[in-house]
Structures are given as C-alpha cells and as structure tokens.
Amino acid sequence: MDRITDNDGLIKSGLIDSLAMLEIIAFLESRFGIDFSETGVDPVDLESIQKILDLIDRYKQ
Template sequence: MNGELHREKLCHFLATIWRSDTPIHTIDEQTSLIDAGLIDSLAILQIITFLESEFKIDFFSTDTDPTQLDSVAAILDLIKRYAA
C-alpha cells in the first residue's frame, strides 16, 4: 500500500471522528489535532483502534506514545514505520 492511499484512508477515518466542521483537507499535516481542538483523548483511542485494525500496527510492540499521534503527519509516519 502506498503513502497516498494511507493518507486517504487516514483522512477518511479522521473525518468520521472530527470535532469540527473544518474540512480535513484544509488542515496542515503538521497541525496538532489536539491543540487545535479537533480531536480529544477518546479520539486518540479511536485512532489507535483504527490503526491496529486497518494497518495491523501492534501498539504493545512499538515504542509509540499515543500522545505522539496528534498530527496527520505523525500518524502517517507511524503507519510508514510499523504497518504490517
């Protein structure tokens, strides 16, 4: 699976848990989604569940702190490093 497909899947998912009317494509990939108020702690858990099921990422075997999943770029980097 290529990076663009990963981005599309991730953005589609994020749009379902977004706490804003702001279109996801208008957000810079480096923007902290937490600081911008676009996601909350429950959304972080939903993101982890999505990454585990969609990309087979095992968070128990990675050194990832869930709070590091606060931007689209950070999540895409995690997918690139750990996706099965």
C-alpha cells in the same frame, strides 16, 4: 472552516481529544495491523496527520 494541514497539531487545536485518540488507535490496529503493545502508545505520534502517516511508514518498514 479552515483546512487542516498535514502538520497541524490535532490535539492542540482541539480537533481530537483522548476519546478520538482511542478510535485512531483502534483504526490503526485493525486497518494496518499495528501492534501498539510492542512499543506502547506515544501520544506525540498521533499529534498530527503527518505524524500518524510517519507512524504507519515506520511500522511498514
């Protein structure tokens, strides 16, 4: 299997679907305490590993 790079589109490549997105949200809430109810969910933020890392960084700031 090809390696996934940080910038690969996870949703576009079929690697995650909307159900997996729910699991990512639940994970980010419990692991990093991110409160999405403040900002809402922008699926664009969850499109690649790099974007998820950016989201975590933004929240930490």
